[in-house]
Amino acid sequence: MTTSGLHISNVTKYYTEGSNKISALERVSISVEPGELVAVVGPSGSGKSTFLSIAGALLKASEGEVNLNGHLLSKLSDKKLSNVRLKEIGFIMQSSNLVPYLNVLDQLLVVKKMSGRVRAADRAFAVQLLEELGLGSKLKSFPAELSGGEKQRTAIARALINNPNVILADEPTASLDTKRAHEVVSLIANEVKSRRKAAIMVTHDERMLEYCDKVYRMEDGRLSLAEPAKLEVTHV
Numbered sequence: 001m002t003t004s005g006l007h008i009s010n011v012t013k014y015y016t017e018g019s020n021k022i023s024a025l026e027r028v029s030i031s032v033e034p035g036e037l038v039a040v041v042g043p044s045g046s047g048k049s050t051f052l053s054i055a056g057a058l059l060k061a062s063e064g065e066v067n068l069n070g071h072l073l074s075k076l077s078d079k080k081l082s083n084v085r086l087k088e089i090g091f092i093m094q095s096s097n098l099v100p101y102l103n104v105l106d107q108l109l110v111v112k113k114m115s116g117r118v119r120a121a122d123r124a125f126a127v128q129l130l131e132e133l134g135l136g137s138k139l140k141s142f143p144a145e146l147s148g149g150e151k152q153r154t155a156i157a158r159a160l161i162n163n164p165n166v167i168l169a170d171e172p173t174a175s176l177d178t179k180r181a182h183e184v185v186s187l188i189a190n191e192v193k194s195r196r197k198a199a200i201m202v203t204h205d206e207r208m209l210e211y212c213d214k215v216y217r218m219e220d221g222r223l224s225l226a227e228p229a230k231l232e233v234t235h236v
């Protein structure tokens with residue numbers, strides 16, 4: 001039976017700088033089930049980017065294991081890892097990173113093209129996702145014609161187009177005002193619930209924690225479940 005969701009066990013990551021060994025993560029463990037949105041908060045330099053890169057198969061753990069929807073990442077070749085990244089993971093980054101010369105619909109279809117042919121059903125799914133995210137009237141608009149919130153919503157739809165099992169979001173509200181930030185994170189939460197994705201969001205933004213099922217805190221490379229009463233979010 002395939003293990004669904006994202007399961008990270010005892011992951012340690014060392015960086016070497018000359019003769020120095022820097023420990024960025026220490027025996028980090030977390031399980032995220034389908035339909036769950038968890039937040040990771042913590043001060044700058046605590047290891048959040050390293051953690052998200054390892055969860056997203058962009059960086060290898062020094063020790064420990066990542067099980068991503070049944071794939072044990074330490075056992076995969078680089079080619080298989082890039083396939084896992086393309087098919088199993090949707091990334092939402094701080095800035096939407098849209099291609100300036102593609103319209104909103106094509107931003108999604110170009111991702112589909114990278115993993116094969118674009119079928120009529122793919123186009124229909126892309127339109128459905130964009131409609132769900134309130135972009136039904138913007139299919140032919142170019143990034144320069146969109147607001148910050150619309151760009152980020154396009155990035156959410158793009159993260160979902162390959163129907164990945166895991167969503168990883170890195171400070172998705174960094175460039176948004178309060179209203180747009182709420183809109184974007186509540187849409188991420190809705191998609192995670194309705195499409196049963198296992199999702200992790202790294203955030204400095206305290207206002208967004210209400211949308212999350214669990215909040216973890218990263219401190220000096222160690223990850224722990226935050227008690228709501230003790231939660232302190234560090235702003236940078």
Ligand SMILES: Nc1ncnc2c1ncn2[C@@H]1O[C@H](COP(=O)(O)OP(=O)(O)OP(=O)(O)O)[C@@H](O)[C@H]1O
Pocket residue numbers: 015016017022023024042043044045046047048049050051
């Ligand atoms: N490529 C690298 N080589 C050496 N040390 C690194 C490298 N990347 C990160 N580090 C170190 O690992 C630790 C964790 O860094 P990381 O970027 O994961 O933290 P972060 O919580 O994401 O910080 P921020 O919120 O500022 O992005 C820090 O001490 C950092 O200096």
